[in-house]
Amino acid sequence: MEPIRIFYFSDVLCIWAYIAQIRLNELKTTFQDQIEIEHHFVSVYGTAREKLENRWQDRGGWTGYSNHILDVVKKFDHITVHPDIWTKVTPPSSTSCHLFLHAIQLLETKGLVDRSEQIFEKAIWAFREAFFTELANVSDRQVQFEIAEKLGLSVAAIQAQIDSGEAYAQLSKDFDLVKEHTVTVSPTLIFNEGRQRLNGNVGYRVIEANIRELLHNPPEEQSWC
Numbered sequence: 001m002e003p004i005r006i007f008y009f010s011d012v013l014c015i016w017a018y019i020a021q022i023r024l025n026e027l028k029t030t031f032q033d034q035i036e037i038e039h040h041f042v043s044v045y046g047t048a049r050e051k052l053e054n055r056w057q058d059r060g061g062w063t064g065y066s067n068h069i070l071d072v073v074k075k076f077d078h079i080t081v082h083p084d085i086w087t088k089v090t091p092p093s094s095t096s097c098h099l100f101l102h103a104i105q106l107l108e109t110k111g112l113v114d115r116s117e118q119i120f121e122k123a124i125w126a127f128r129e130a131f132f133t134e135l136a137n138v139s140d141r142q143v144q145f146e147i148a149e150k151l152g153l154s155v156a157a158i159q160a161q162i163d164s165g166e167a168y169a170q171l172s173k174d175f176d177l178v179k180e181h182t183v184t185v186s187p188t189l190i191f192n193e194g195r196q197r198l199n200g201n202v203g204y205r206v207i208e209a210n211i212r213e214l215l216h217n218p219p220e221e222q223s224w225c
Contacts, residue, residue, distance in 0.1 A: 001034075001215075003033060003034055003035050003036040004031075004034060004035045004036070004191065004192075004211060004214050004215065005035075005036050005038060005191075006035055006036065006037045006038065006189055006190070006191055006211075007038050007040055007177065007181070007188075007189070007190040007191075008024070008037050008038065008039050008040065008187060008188075008189055009040045009041065009042040009174075009177075009178065009181075009183045009186065009187060009188040009189075009190070010039070010041065010042065010186045010187040010188075011041060011042055011043060011044040011045050011094050011098075011186040012041070012045075012094050012097040012098065012101070012124065012127050012128055012131070012138065013044075013045040013048060013091060013094045013097070013131060013138075014044055014045065014186040014187070015069050015072055015073070015081075015132070016186060016187060016200060016201050017128070017186050017187045018079060018128045018132055019072075019073075019076055019078075019079060019201065020187050020201070020202075021125060021128070022078050022079075023203075023204045023207060024037065026204055027204075027207065027208070027211070030208065031211060034211075034215060035211060039105075039120070039121070039124065040173075040174045040177055040178070041094075041098040041101070041102075041171070041174045042174070042178050042183050042184070042185075042186055042188065043093075043094055043095050043098065043178075044094070044184075044185075044186045045091075045093065045094040046093055046094060046095045047092075047093060048090065048091055048092060048093055048094065049090055049092050052065055052086070052090075062086055062087050062090065063087060065086050066084070066085050066086045066087045069081060069085050069086060070083065070085065079132070080132070080133050081132045081133065082132065082133055082134065082135050084135060085132060085135065088135055089131075089135040089136070089137050091131065091137050091138055091139035091140075092139050093139050094139070095171075096138075096139045096140075096141070096144070097127050097138050097139060097144070098171055098174070099162065099167050099168065099171050100141070100144045100148075100158065100162070100167070101120070101123055101124055101127065102161075102167045102170035102171050102174075103158045103159075103161035103162050103166075103167040104119060104120055104123045104148065104153065104158060104161075105120040105170065106161040106166055106167060106170065107119070107153070107154075107157055107158065107161065108120045112157060113153065119151060119153065122151060123147070123148070123151060123153075126147050126150070126151060127144075127147060130143070130147055145158075180194075181194055181197070185199040185200050186200075187199075187200070188200075189202070189207065189210075191210060191211070191214060192214060196210060196214075198210065
């Protein structure tokens with residue numbers, strides 16, 4: 001049986017995607033080669049400063065949004081967030097991060113780095129952790145280079161994927177998939193060729209139940225219920 005393909009859409013700057021990473025890790029441990037998680041990006045924070053200024057101007061501005069994030073985090077003990085999140089450092093856009101991460105993904109796809117190291121997923125986590133715990137402006141290319149170097153990656157090789165236009169093509173593919181599947185929330189999981197989806201802060205057991213249902217009732221043997 002072919003592994004269940006899961007489209008996972010997220011934004012690097014999204015707190016809910018940061019929280020949800022532990023669930024993805026558990027899914028991979030539990031189901032191993034029964035699932036295939038395909039990462040894509042949705043630009044919820046594509047215009048981060050403008051978006052938050054507009055949405056939070058009557059609710060305390062940056063401080064109000066920061067307090068909201070900190071209140072959310074209090075409910076989870078597996079992550080750490082800097083107390084000055086979104087106030088001292090405000091990345092202008094997650095799109096820059098997504099482009100850079102796709103360049104790293106291309107290194108993996110082309111076999112220019114050891115695929116068993118899963119460096120693309122490690123890089124996504126490194127970007128999230130750098131922003132949420134260290135207040136790194138991950139939109140800045142120099143900061144991105146520093147994160148890549150800490151992961152042992154060649155900055156020149158990454159830049160080559162961007163310069164060639166290939167990383168932009170991957171990002172454009174994300175835009176097309178977001179439109180095709182009408183994705184507006186980070187994170188969003190899409191199963192069964194778009195027939196099933198889970199949006200936002202969904203508990204692990206709910207995700208697991210959806211996967212087990214697909215394993216027991218594959219598309220060609222759809223359950224009447």
